[in-house]
Amino acid sequence: MEYLSGTGRLKTRCVQAWGLHPRLMVFLPVLALLCGLVMLPAAGCGREASQQPPLCVAGSTSVQPFAEKLAEVYMHHFPHLRIDVQGGGSSAGIYATRQGAADLGASSRELVAAEKDLVEIPIAWDGIAVIVHAANPLTNLSLDDLRAIFAGKITDWRQLGQRPHAIHLITREEGSGTRNAFEELVMGKVEITPAALVQDSNGSVREIVANDPNALGYISVGLVDRRVKALSIDGVSPTREHLRQHSYKLVRRFLLVSRLPPRGPVKEFVDFVLSAKGQSLLEQEGLVGIAE
Amino acid sequence: MSREKFVERVLFLLALSSLSSLLLITVFIFLEGMPLIIETGLGNFLASSHWAPTKGHFGILAMIISSVLVTLGAMVLGVPLGLACALVLAEFSPPRLKMVLKPTLELLAGIPSVVYGFLGVLWLVPLIRDYLGGPGLSLLAAALILGIMILPTVISISIDALDAVPGPYRDGSIALGATQWQTVRRVVLPAASSGIITAVILAMGRAIGETMAVIMVAGNALKIPTSILDPVRTLTSNIALELGYASGRHREALFATGIVLFVIIMLLNLAATLLTRRK
Amino acid sequence: MRLDPRLSQIMAKTVLWTFTGFTLFILIFIIVNISVKGLPQITPTFLFDLPHDMGRAGGIFSTIAATAYITLLAILLASPLGVGTAIYLTEYTREGWGTRLIRFGSECLAGVPSIILGLFGFVLFVMKLGFGWSVLSGGLTLAIMILPIIIRTSEEAIKAVPREYRQVCYSLGLSQWQAITRVVLPSALPGITTGIMLSVGRSLGETAVLLFTAGASLRTPVSVFDSGRTMAVHFYILAREGLSMPNAYGTAAILMVSILAINLVAYTLMQRLIKRYS
Numbered sequence: 004m005e006y007l008s009g010t011g012r013l014k015t016r017c018v019q020a021w022g023l024h025p026r027l028m029v030f031l032p033v034l035a036l037l038c039g040l041v042m043l044p045a046a047g048c049g050r051e052a053s054q055q056p057p058l059c060v061a062g063s064t065s066v067q068p069f070a071e072k073l074a075e076v077y078m079h080h081f082p083h084l085r086i087d088v089q090g091g092g093s094s095a096g097i098y099a100t101r102q103g104a105a106d107l108g109a110s111s112r113e114l115v116a117a118e119k120d121l122v123e124i125p126i127a128w129d130g131i132a133v134i135v136h137a138a139n140p141l142t143n144l145s146l147d148d149l150r151a152i153f154a155g156k157i158t159d160w161r162q163l164g165q166r167p168h169a170i171h172l173i174t175r176e177e178g179s180g181t182r183n184a185f186e187e188l189v190m191g192k193v194e195i196t197p198a199a200l201v202q203d204s205n206g207s208v209r210e211i212v213a214n215d216p217n218a219l220g221y222i223s224v225g226l227v228d229r230r231v232k233a234l235s236i237d238g239v240s241p242t243r244e245h246l247r248q249h250s251y252k253l254v255r256r257f258l259l260v261s262r263l264p265p266r267g268p269v270k271e272f273v274d275f276v277l278s279a280k281g282q283s284l285l286e287q288e289g290l291v292g293i294a295e
Numbered sequence: 296m297s298r299e300k301f302v303e304r305v306l307f308l309l310a311l312s313s314l315s316s317l318l319l320i321t322v323f324i325f326l327e328g329m330p331l332i333i334e335t336g337l338g339n340f341l342a343s344s345h346w347a348p349t350k351g352h353f354g355i356l357a358m359i360i361s362s363v364l365v366t367l368g369a370m371v372l373g374v375p376l377g378l379a380c381a382l383v384l385a386e387f388s389p390p391r392l393k394m395v396l397k398p399t400l401e402l403l404a405g406i407p408s409v410v411y412g413f414l415g416v417l418w419l420v421p422l423i424r425d426y427l428g429g430p431g432l433s434l435l436a437a438a439l440i441l442g443i444m445i446l447p448t449v450i451s452i453s454i455d456a457l458d459a460v461p462g463p464y465r466d467g468s469i470a471l472g473a474t475q476w477q478t479v480r481r482v483v484l485p486a487a488s489s490g491i492i493t494a495v496i497l498a499m500g501r502a503i504g505e506t507m508a509v510i511m512v513a514g515n516a517l518k519i520p521t522s523i524l525d526p527v528r529t530l531t532s533n534i535a536l537e538l539g540y541a542s543g544r545h546r547e548a549l550f551a552t553g554i555v556l557f558v559i560i561m562l563l564n565l566a567a568t569l570l571t572r573r574k
Numbered sequence: 575m576r577l578d579p580r581l582s583q584i585m586a587k588t589v590l591w592t593f594t595g596f597t598l599f600i601l602i603f604i605i606v607n608i609s610v611k612g613l614p615q616i617t618p619t620f621l622f623d624l625p626h627d628m629g630r631a632g633g634i635f636s637t638i639a640a641t642a643y644i645t646l647l648a649i650l651l652a653s654p655l656g657v658g659t660a661i662y663l664t665e666y667t668r669e670g671w672g673t674r675l676i677r678f679g680s681e682c683l684a685g686v687p688s689i690i691l692g693l694f695g696f697v698l699f700v701m702k703l704g705f706g707w708s709v710l711s712g713g714l715t716l717a718i719m720i721l722p723i724i725i726r727t728s729e730e731a732i733k734a735v736p737r738e739y740r741q742v743c744y745s746l747g748l749s750q751w752q753a754i755t756r757v758v759l760p761s762a763l764p765g766i767t768t769g770i771m772l773s774v775g776r777s778l779g780e781t782a783v784l785l786f787t788a789g790a791s792l793r794t795p796v797s798v799f800d801s802g803r804t805m806a807v808h809f810y811i812l813a814r815e816g817l818s819m820p821n822a823y824g825t826a827a828i829l830m831v832s833i834l835a836i837n838l839v840a841y842t843l844m845q846r847l848i849k850r851y852s
Contacts, residue, residue, distance in 0.1 A: 057793070057800065059706070064539070071628050071792070087791045087801055089707055092540030104706045171430040176515075177348055178540030194347065197357070197517035200430060200526045203510075203536045206815025213816070214421065215430060302751045303666055309658030313725060314679035316718045320686060320694045327697055379593030387587060396594075398841045403601050405837040407779030409810045410826055414604060416813075443600055476583040497685070504687025506782045507810060531689045538696070538786060553693045557686070564685040568678055 057085035058268055062096020062109030063180045064204045065129070065223045066257050069288055070109055076284060077275050084268050093180035097121065100260050106269050108260035111180030111223075124259040126276050128291040130224035130241045131185055131253040132233035134209065136216040141165060143235040146252065150189055152219065155196030160217065172199040173208050173220035181205065184255035185221055221253075225289030246291045257290070324557055328550030340551060346517050348537070348545040355552055357519045361434065361527035362503055362556075364520065365513065368438025369445055369502040374495055376442070377449025384450070385457035386479050397454070404447035412511030415440040420512060429524030432514030437527065440508050445498040452497060456490020457483060493567045500563040504556065506531040530556045605830070612827025615820050621828075625792050629808060630818045634825055636794040640709065640802025643795055644788055645777040647713030648720060653770055655717075656724025657759075660766075663725075664732045665754055684722035688782040691719055695787035707789025710798040715787045716780065720773035727772065731765020732758060734847065764847050771840040775833045781806045805829050 060070050067090045074086035091099070093110040097118055100108035114123055133149060135141055141163065144152075151157045152170060161167035174195050175182035186195065202208045205222040212218040213230035224241045227233045233241050236252055245251035265273045275281045282292035332340050335353050343354025380400060384393050415436055424431030460483050468478040484491070514526020515536055528536070534549050534556075541549055577585075623633030659676065667673050695715030705711045735758050743753035759766075781804075789801035790811060803811075805825055812822035 061707075068628055075626065085793065087793055089789050089791055089801060090539065091707075091789075094540050094542040094545075098542045099706075102701070102704075104700075104704065169429075176536045176540065177346075178537055178542075178545055180540075183349075194350075197344075197346075199516055200432060201515040201517065201528065201536060203539070204815055206817065210416075210814070210816040211430075211432070215424060218430065299749055299751055303662075306658050306662040306666055309655050310662035310676050312655040312659060313683050313721050314676055316721065317679050317683050317686070319698070320690065320718075323694050323697050324690065327693075376593050376597050379590045380597050383590050383594045387590060396598075398838065399601065400597065401841065402605075402834055402837060403597075405775050405779070405830075405833045406604060407781065407806050407809075407829060407833065409779075409781050409806055409813070410604065410608065410830060413809070413813045413822070413826065414607060446597060474579045474583040476586040477579055480586075500685050500687075504685075504689065506687065506689040511814065531687065534689050534693060535782060535785075538693070550693060550697070553690055557690055560685055560687060560690075561682060564682045567685075568681060 057087045058107070058272055059087045059089065059099075059105040060096075060107045060109055060259075061089035061091050061099045061105035062107075062260075063093040063111040063257070064090045065111040065179075065181050066109035069127070069225065069257070069285055069290060072288055073276055073281060073284060077272060077281075081271070084271070086272065092178060093183075094178055097260055100262055103262065106261065107265075107273070110258040110260055111255065112183040113256065114258070114260070118260075122261045122264055124261070124265070124273055124277075125256045125293050126259055127257045127282070127285045127293050128246055128254055129257055130246045130251055130291075131181060131188070131221050131255065132224045132227050132241045133219065133221050133236060133253070134212050134227060134231040134233055135219050136212060136214075137230055137232050138216055139165075139232060141234060142232075143238055146189065146237050149236065150191070150193060153190060153195050153199070154193045155198055158198075168217050171211075171215055171218040172196070173211055173218055174199040174201055175208065175221075176201050176203050179203070180255075181221070181223060185253070188253050188255070223289075227289070243286075243291055256293070321557070324550055324553050328547060328552075328554040331544060331547035331551045332554065335551075341555070344517075344519055346533075348541070348548045351544070353544075353548045353551070355530065355533070355555065357517055358528050358530045358533050358552070359555065360519055361513075362529040362531070364434055365437045365441060365509065365527065365529055366499055366502045368434065368523070369441035370495065370499065372439060372442025373445040373449055373498060373502070377446045377494075377498070378453055378491065380446070380450045381453035381457060382479060385454050386475070386483065400450055401447060403443075404451075408444065408505060408508045409511075411440050411444055412508035415508065415512040423524065427524055429522070430514060430526055432512055432526050433524045434513070434520050434527045435523040437509050437513040437529070438523075440512055441502045441505055444505060444508060445502050448498040448501050449494050452494035453487070453491050456487040456494065459490065460486045489570050493570050496563050496567045496570070500560050500567075503529075503563075504531060504560055506535050510535050605834070608823065608826050608830050611820075612823035612825075612830075615824030616828060620821075620824055624794070625808075625821075628817055629792065629812050629821055634805065634808060634821070634828075636792055637803050637805045637808040637825070638828075639794045640788070641778060641804040641806075643709050643798075643802060644712045644716060644784065644804060645774055647709060647798065648716035648777055649770060649773060651713060651717035652721045652724055652773065653766075656721050656769070657728045657766060659721075659725045660728035660732055661754060661759075663729055665750065665758070680722045680725045683718070684726075688719065688780060691715055692783045692786040694718075695783060700787055705799065707787065707791070707801040708799045709788060709795050709802050712784050712788030712802070712804075713798070715783050716777050719780065719783060720776055723773045723776060724766075724769045727769025728762070728766045731762040731769070731847070734765060735761045764843055768840045768844045768847070771836050771843075775836045775840070778804075778829060778833050778836075779806055780804075781810050785810070 067088060070088045074088050078086055093112050096108035097110055099105040158170055159167055160170055205226045208220040208222050209231055212220050239245050239251045241251045246254055286292050340353055342356055344356040345352040345354045384397055419436050419439060420431035423433060423436055464482050464486060465478050468482045509529050510532040513532060515528040515532055516526035517528055520527045530552055533552050538549055620633045622635050624635050626632035663673055695711055699705045699711035699714050700707055739757050740753050743757050784804050784807050790803045790807055791801035792803055795802035806829060809822055809825040812818055
């Protein structure tokens with residue numbers, strides 16, 4: 004029996020070391036794999052039969068914070084419906100909506116001709132604020148100067164009658180709804196200079212401007228806070244009144260987009276957004292309501 | 296016996312998983328990106344620095360240059376620091392200290408890249424802005440952060456290379472009256488050189504492929520940089536910045552950027568593999 | 575002119591130790607900075623409350639859940655593949671072009687940058703297969719990312735099991751597969767576990783892959799088709815958008831402490847293993 008004790012010792016050692024039967028060791032990964040496989044067909048974007056599927060809202064990062072807020076309040080009032088809010092960007096949201104990956108797309112730019120077959124639901128007006136550091140003495144900028152700055156023709160604060168220092172220009176990335184609207188409203192055919200810093204969200208533009216006294220950028224009016232200063236454009240400040248009257252020039256619409264006319268839970272949510280309650284929520288967050 | 300055969304077959308299939316994943320990745324990246332490269336022409340794509348994808352301009356020269364510069368900058372900081380740490384650990388520190396130092400330094404590898412980026416924005420960027428000028432978010436900031444991020448790669452592979460140098464090499468040199476430093480410089484380093492070069496190459500791959508930290512500190516401007524204080528956009532940050540918003544041709548262009556990055560990385564990997572094989 | 579060897583020795587040593595000290599300083603700076611500002615944020619409410627107002631208020635529970643879910647899925651998918659590959663490489667084949675090719679594949683896979691993996695996962699899982707931004711897409715892509723880690727460590731661990739163990743098994747009339755499952759794998763288990771732990775650490779810190787595959791929904795994911803925001807992605811968004819610095823620090827601290835702890839345990843486990851078999 005001497006030769007047997009060898010494996011016996013081995014075996015006991017394994018068992019002692021791990022407190023598990025060796026055979027279990029082999030079953031664990033197999034079991035794991037099985038679990039993985041079983042989970043796969045369990046649901047489809049959470050489309051279980053027993054439960055309401057979650058509503059997917061995907062798109063513009065400018066709309067996202069407002070959509071999140073709306074969803075949070077909506078789910079609080081109607082706990083039966085779950086709402087998923089995704090960022091990703093206006094174009095990605097529209098694409099996802101067309102593909103059926105999202106129920107609603109959120110867009111901070113107008114639809115282009117090829118996208119006009121989708122149903123568009125305007126939910127609010129949003130201004131684009133041109134922001135500088137809170138300590139920057141500048142308060143007003145003409146639209147022409149703004150264009151010249153972003154075209155790379157004005158590169159120094161001195162040219163605007165300030166203390167001489169290079170302007171640290173910040174723009175949004177190509178494809179962003181905010182950038183798209185900014186280009187349409189301000190730049191026209193002129194291209195934004197490649198020397199500008201590029202950030203991929205309103206928040207990160209604001210962070211940089213808040214920390215750099217020489218920075219200049221543009222963000223959604225709803226996201227302006229105390230640490231940055233929104234400039235007047237051609238003497239008109241981006242207040243709610245001016246946005247409502249459209250006397251402040253940099254105004255664009257926020258849209259929800261769907262493939263088919265909304266019905267069922269999608270319609271319920273859209274109706275909520277356009278209701279007095281939904282619109283007042285958006286107003287609280289700094290947007291201007293679109294429904295009367 | 297048939298069970299044994301069956302097991303072997305299954306294991307063989309499992310073993311193909313990594314290779315087939317690699318193949319899948321290659322196929323999909325190329326499928327998505329190639330049409331655009333073919334249409335724009337590889338020359339135009341690589342040699343133009345005009346990137347305005349929504350207006351039909353797809354040139355990534357500025358990003359290639361920026362990626363290379365940022366990576367080189369990272370090497371300038373990371374390689375000497377990393378090699379010094381490896382030498383200290385492998386040759387100069389007492390064993391007891393090594394037992395503590397080695398795992399400590401390996402912790403660097405565990406810190407997520409977003410944390411590096413975050414601290415870069417919080418500490419490094421303001422320092423550069425206030426003392427050196429420019430917007431702070433710059434080639435320099437990206438290079439410094441990446442230089443720190445590649446340290447674990449440089450250190451751990453270099454240590455392995457140094458440890459692999461047989462002890463008698465050192466004893467012989469010391470016995471001939473050489474100092475420890477002379478031994479290291481004349482005997483150990485040359486003997487470990489191929490391993491150290493591998494470490495450098497792999498670190499380069501790591502640096503050129505890093506995304507999140509770079510996107511946070513590099514500033515992402517599209518211009519070809521003229522100073523180390525200029526903001527730059529690397530290949531990786533170009534993809535990450537715009538992928539969310541891209542559709543159609545624009546998205547293809549980002550996958551095409553991915554192809555360029557992928558090819559560069561694979562060439563580096565191949566170089567590293569060949570180098571270790573030769574040994 | 576030649577420098578005195580002893581002088582150059584002193585100079586070289588000074589330089590090397592200074593560099594090492596500097597590296598250590600950076601490391602300690604990072605850890606202390608995040609811990610000092612982040613650890614005080616971590617309270618039971620922070621851990622177990624859902625985030626409100628885009629993460630400006632409330633806790634981070636849903637991101638912890640998403641992280642656990644995605645990581646678990648990735649590990650479940652990658653470990654059988656990785657361990658299987660390692661067994662095949664060490665036990666069933668002789669060194670040749672086949673093993674070299676497989677090893678080369680896994681090394682290349684290890685070198686693929688996460689943004690490329692993200693692109694791949696985005697186009698294949700999110701778009702082509704229609705999984706959407708989901709735990710499943712994220713888990714699958716992460717599994718590919720950690721596969722090389724598991725293969726490499728498992729291979730090392732299995733190789734470290736002494737040859738005699740197997741010979742004893744064969745002499746007892748056990749088949750090769752029996753020897754592997756009853757003796758080799760259990761003995762190599764600590765090493766395999768190390769690899770899995772390292773993979774967990776790597777998954778926790780990953781951002782680029784998950785941003786494009788798992789999405790950034792703040793809701794707690796329930797099914798594998800739900801989108802989920804992991805802690806690393808949450809931290810990235812909080813920090814970048816300047817939503818809430820205290821919450822960003824808190825998330826970073828949890829993330830860093832857990833990754834460092836996991837890596838440290840894995841490291842000690844590995845050392846113990848090396849000592850046992852050498």
